[in-house]
Amino acid sequence: MHSEHASLFAAYHHLEPAEPGMVMARVSCVMAKNLLTLVRPDTELDAVVAGALQHSAREAIDLPVVGDMVLADSRGEKTMVVEVLPRRNILLRKSVVKDLQAQAIAANVDVVFVITCFGPDFNLRRLERYVLAVRACGIECTILINKADLVESAEIDELLEEIRGILGNVPIHAVSAHTGRGMDGLGAYATSGQTICFIGSSGVGKSSLVNALAGEEVMATSHNRHWDGKGRHTTTMRQMLFLPGGITVIDTPGMREFAPWIMDESQVSLAFDDLEELAAQCRFGDCTHTAEPGCAVLAAVDDETLDANRYEAYLKLVEQTRELQQRRTLRGITERKQREKSSSKALRKHLADKGRR
Structure with missing residues (x-):
């Protein structure tokens, strides 16, 4: 890592440990659950997650993820990550393995490039889920x-117009990694000190776009399959790349499923800021935007200034958020009862054993 990539370290300077052997570093790669690569402005370190940190983590998202700033103890045979420093943000999706849990993708990101491509595999609904999640x-x-x-x-x-109708005011760029078309429009994001996370399905050309942004080949690429025009997997793990000009890229493997992880309705507002602007004009402060008189959102749908598909996506996300909250609450109650039952059983056994002595 060159000094031009190390601007995030300056923001965390006040957390730099004074104790000898303790270092602050950034997670550049997660090779397995507890095996990491860390970078500092002057070196790279292999590390493992300390047992105490593993046991104190309430959920998997509390463990280190690519992009995290961490404290590590380098005094032993192995460098041990002992603490994850406060995150500026974290990119999450709904876990595809555990229904009621989130999966962390990357942390401390300035902008996420959601990558898709023209062709038969383009899927507007999948793109919508990516954007809502981010x-x-x-x-x-x-x-x-x-x-x-x-x-x-x-x-x-035609496609750009359709996307804008569904996704609102999200910036969109039609580009070609092959010819360079549209790449000059990315200059506002590709500035020194920025961390850009690339996400998208496999075969959309993420690695090729990283190379185009770098101006040189920094990642291997693979050609499309001849029988269906789809690309093959190139990236196999989340990893950090340091491009010329001080740009840091977090590249990720292809992910076809990217359901939003939303725990309260304030996050829905972040995903639908255009609807929130309309909601401020509703007659009632607690308007649900479904049937109330004087609803500015419904009026916008009626006069077609708000796309009906976007409105439906909003209602669906609100419903999913409420359902997820209820399910997590019920799970929490069930787990608490199970802990209480186990504690009572252990106490009865202890008293019984004590009485036999």
Whole structure:
């Protein structure tokens, strides 16, 4: 890591440990659950997550993720990560394995590039889920539609208009990693000290876009399969790359499922800021935007200034958020009862054993 990539260290300078052997570093790669690569401005370290940190983590998202700033103890045979420092933000999605848990993708990100591509595999609903997930985390989001060299300009304009109707005011760029088309429009994001996270399905050209942004080949790429035009997996783990000009990129493997992880309705507001602006004009402060008179959101749907599909996506996300809250509450009650039952059983056994002595 060059000094131009180390601006985040300056923001955490006041947390730099004074104790000899203790270091502050950034997680650049998570190779397994507890095996990490850390970077400092002057070195790179292999590390493991300390047992105490593993046991104190209430959920998996409390453990180190790529992009995290951490404190590590380098005095033993192995460098041990002992603390995850406070995060500026964290990109989450709903776990595809554990229904009521979140999965952490990256931390301390300035902007997320949601990558898709023109062609038969384009899926607007999947793109919508990606964007909602990012915006619900309070992180700036930009859509890059790769392979613009394969379609006509009229088709590009038509698709961009459709996307804007569904996703609101999210910046969208039609680009081509192959020809360089549209890449100059990314200059506002690709500045020194920025951390950009790339997410998207496999085969959309994330690695090719990273190379195009770098101006040189920093990642291996693979050609599309000839029988269906889809790309192959290139990235196999989340990893941090340091590009010329001080740009830090977090590249991720292809993820077809990226359901938003939203625990309260304030996060829904982040994902639908345009609806929130309309909601401020509703007659009632507690308007649900479903049937109330004087609802500015419903009026916007009626006069088609708000796309009906976007409105429906909003209602669906609100419903899913409430359902998830209820399910997690019920699970919490069940787990508490199970702990109380186990404690009572252990106490009865202890008293019985004591009485036999």
